[in-house]
Amino acid sequence: MGTVSRVLNQHPAVSEATRAAVQEAIASLNYTPNPSARRLSSGRTLTIAIIVPFFTRPSFVERLRGVVAVLNQSEYQLVIYNVETPQQRDLYLHDLPRRSRFDGLLILSLTPTDAEAERLQQSGVPVVLIDAFHPLLHGVGVDDVAGGALATGHLIALGHRDIGYISDLIDCPYRFIASRARLQGYCQALAAAQIPCDPRYQQEATQHGVREAREAARLLLDRPQPPTAVFAASDTQAFGVLQAARARGLDVPAQLSVIGYDDIEMAEFWHLTTVHQPLSESGAEGARLLLAAMAAPFDSPRQIRQPLTLIQRQTTAPRV
Amino acid sequence: MGTVSRVLNQHPAVSEATRAAVQEAIASLNYTPNPSARRLSSGRTLTIAIIVPFFTRPSFVERLRGVVAVLNQSEYQLVIYNVETPQQRDLYLHDLPRRSRFDGLLILSLTPTDAEAERLQQSGVPVVLIDAFHPLLHGVGVDDVAGGALATGHLIALGHRDIGYISDLIDCPYRFIASRARLQGYCQALAAAQIPCDPRYQQEATQHGVREAREAARLLLDRPQPPTAVFAASDTQAFGVLQAARARGLDVPAQLSVIGYDDIEMAEFWHLTTVHQPLSESGAEGARLLLAAMAAPFDSPRQIRQPLTLIQRQTTAPRV
DNA sequence: AGCATGCTTGGAACCGCTTCCATGCATGGT
DNA sequence: ACCATGCATGGAAGCGGTTCCAAGCATGCT
Numbered sequence: 001m002g003t004v005s006r007v008l009n010q011h012p013a014v015s016e017a018t019r020a021a022v023q024e025a026i027a028s029l030n031y032t033p034n035p036s037a038r039r040l041s042s043g044r045t046l047t048i049a050i051i052v053p054f055f056t057r058p059s060f061v062e063r064l065r066g067v068v069a070v071l072n073q074s075e076y077q078l079v080i081y082n083v084e085t086p087q088q089r090d091l092y093l094h095d096l097p098r099r100s101r102f103d104g105l106l107i108l109s110l111t112p113t114d115a116e117a118e119r120l121q122q123s124g125v126p127v128v129l130i131d132a133f134h135p136l137l138h139g140v141g142v143d144d145v146a147g148g149a150l151a152t153g154h155l156i157a158l159g160h161r162d163i164g165y166i167s168d169l170i171d172c173p174y175r176f177i178a179s180r181a182r183l184q185g186y187c188q189a190l191a192a193a194q195i196p197c198d199p200r201y202q203q204e205a206t207q208h209g210v211r212e213a214r215e216a217a218r219l220l221l222d223r224p225q226p227p228t229a230v231f232a233a234s235d236t237q238a239f240g241v242l243q244a245a246r247a248r249g250l251d252v253p254a255q256l257s258v259i260g261y262d263d264i265e266m267a268e269f270w271h272l273t274t275v276h277q278p279l280s281e282s283g284a285e286g287a288r289l290l291l292a293a294m295a296a297p298f299d300s301p302r303q304i305r306q307p308l309t310l311i312q313r314q315t316t317a318p319r320v
Numbered sequence: 321m322g323t324v325s326r327v328l329n330q331h332p333a334v335s336e337a338t339r340a341a342v343q344e345a346i347a348s349l350n351y352t353p354n355p356s357a358r359r360l361s362s363g364r365t366l367t368i369a370i371i372v373p374f375f376t377r378p379s380f381v382e383r384l385r386g387v388v389a390v391l392n393q394s395e396y397q398l399v400i401y402n403v404e405t406p407q408q409r410d411l412y413l414h415d416l417p418r419r420s421r422f423d424g425l426l427i428l429s430l431t432p433t434d435a436e437a438e439r440l441q442q443s444g445v446p447v448v449l450i451d452a453f454h455p456l457l458h459g460v461g462v463d464d465v466a467g468g469a470l471a472t473g474h475l476i477a478l479g480h481r482d483i484g485y486i487s488d489l490i491d492c493p494y495r496f497i498a499s500r501a502r503l504q505g506y507c508q509a510l511a512a513a514q515i516p517c518d519p520r521y522q523q524e525a526t527q528h529g530v531r532e533a534r535e536a537a538r539l540l541l542d543r544p545q546p547p548t549a550v551f552a553a554s555d556t557q558a559f560g561v562l563q564a565a566r567a568r569g570l571d572v573p574a575q576l577s578v579i580g581y582d583d584i585e586m587a588e589f590w591h592l593t594t595v596h597q598p599l600s601e602s603g604a605e606g607a608r609l610l611l612a613a614m615a616a617p618f619d620s621p622r623q624i625r626q627p628l629t630l631i632q633r634q635t636t637a638p639r640v
Numbered sequence: 641a642g643c644a645t646g647c648t649t650g651g652a653a654c655c656g657c658t659t660c661c662a663t664g665c666a667t668g669g670t
Numbered sequence: 671a672c673c674a675t676g677c678a679t680g681g682a683a684g685c686g687g688t689t690c691c692a693a694g695c696a697t698g699c700t
Contacts, residue, residue: 036359037656210589269530357686
């Protein structure tokens with residue numbers, strides 16, 4: 001039994017002869033090791049947990065796909081914790097590490113508080129944030145401030161000066177920070193072009209979603225001097241802006257330029273100009289980073305910044 | 321230890337007094353049972369596997385969401401096997417039950433061959449199909465033939481007679497059967513209205529996707545006598561039809577009626593008339609059925625048919 | 641009052657693997 | 671040829687639960 005285990009775990013202290021003999025026996029007996037026993041005796045759960053908010057949203061699913069692709073190749077199982085209420089968010093971020101029933105933890109798009117991050121760090125379970133960062137923890141993602149500036153800069157370069165910003169709640173109970181970071185980039189780009197950053201051009205939707213964004217866009221377009229271009233903090237919300245424009249009979253991009261963010265699959269089909277960020281790849285990279293951290297802990301948090309690209313399609317045009 | 325285990329597993333043969341005492345001790349010691357040990361000694365893996373094709377597609381994700389919601393409440397972990405190639409499909413359907421490393425198996429939208437079904441049945445692991453049926457296995461889903469007839473009947477009732485059908489491959493390597501079943505319903509409805517079922521009005525796209533459906537729709541609209549209405553086998557494909565119509569300058573619904581299938585979230589935002597089927601609920605129901613079958617095997621396969629509803633929005637109108 | 645019955649409860653075996661330890665054998669040096 | 675060294679191998683002790691079994695106790699019956 002000891003030798004068999006050594007063969008299975010590729011322990012070096014086995015002679016070639018016995019290794020071959022054991023492997024033949026394994027094959028002929030159609031033997032597969034019992035993972036539960038392995039977990040118990042080795043003390044490893046061979047399980048990785050991931051906390052995902054609203055995993056049905058296209059960008060989150062796409063990231064999750066990258067995670068699944070990498071982990072299916074490894075010996076680890078993935079267990080999904082789906083967050084659909086702020087209570088679940090707090091509960092999972094607080095309790096999951098404590099129960100310590102997995103060897104690694106991925107957290108998608110949720111930014112832990114300092115207290116939560118500390119707790120996570122002290123739990124001893126390696127943690128990687130995807131699409132989020134915290135100084136205490138490993139993280140993979142893009143620079144959303146730069147992304148906001150990239151999108152806004154594109155509109156400015158097209159001659160727009162009255163540029164709206166549509167996002168979901170800047171302070172949301174899930175503590176998503178993308179909307180705030182992109183707003184910050186938006187303001188930076190405006191400032192760089194010496195355009196005043198008028199809060200009346202910034203409209204928050206109460207929730208993420210096409211409908212909510214449409215309502216928010218309507219408010220913007222109702223203003224006495226409506227914007228000639230809108231930067232939506234996500235593609236989904238950009239679709240809402242497109243709808244609002246269509247409902248008002250505005251031609252996009254002739255009368256209104258619209259730019260989104262994320263470059264989800266549907267963006268291409270609706271010819272949406274947007275900021276592309278690696279989605280599936282961010283999940284894959286996060287999973288790889290976690291596996292590496294589990295194998296050999298790094299002494300200090302590793303932060304991976306992924307590149308952003310402007311994708312010009314047909315919803316932005318020079319100001320007339 | 322014996323008694324503690326009995327308390328944890330709510331075994332009846334424990335007096336109230338000791339039960340309370342044990343629970344207090346558990347609470348004060350901050351004790352949590354080790355799942356690996358539980359799995360090993362009980363012989364149950366406490367794990368359920370699910371085979372999902374392309375889990376990023378909206379309708380599959382939505383179903384998966386229902387599964388996750390139910391299983392997160394149970395003591396079972398969910399492990400996802402994502403199928404993105406026909407090889408993976410065959411591999412998983414063939415090998416997964418044999419490895420018998422989980423207590424139950426869910427299969428989403430993939431219809432097993434007779435040989436596969438038999439193998440699955442004989443593996444001893446309870447299996448539930450979601451959005452698919454096989455006489456040997458439990459299943460949850462809708463009647464896609466009836467759904468095809470429902471959609472087509474709606475167009476016929478609006479006075480249309482030249483009705484196109486757009487779908488992905490009828491014989492696809494993944495053995496999805498929805499396209500075929502809906503086509504069958506389409507033909508039945510036409511026959512019932514004494515309209516000939518002209519194959520030149522039926523166009524298969526080589527793959528699922530907006531772009532492919534758009535190309536297929538273009539072919540249909542290029543015909544000398546183009547259809548006045550199109551039934552797309554999925555909402556995603558209906559979006560492709562809408563794009564093709566828009567590209568050709570056709571007004572929907574005045575000049576072309578379009579109906580989809582599934583009622584995914586985006587359908588509402590694009591005002592798509594469609595056939596609603598329970599998505600998240602099908603996953604939830606499938607998970608519940610599996611849990612029941614695991615607790616007490618049924619003597620014969622249970623097939624649950626879920627209801628379909630026609631959702632009239634703004635992409636269908638009477639023929640002019 | 642004594643004995644049988646039934647409900648509780650503690651103890652021990654066991655689930656199947658990993659890992660440590662001691663034994664055995666071959667090798668190399670003297 | 672003998673002894674020391676080192677590597678390969680089999681055996682045994684856990685890992686932390688579940689479950690069976692036997693013993694203990696209180697109750698109810700004769």
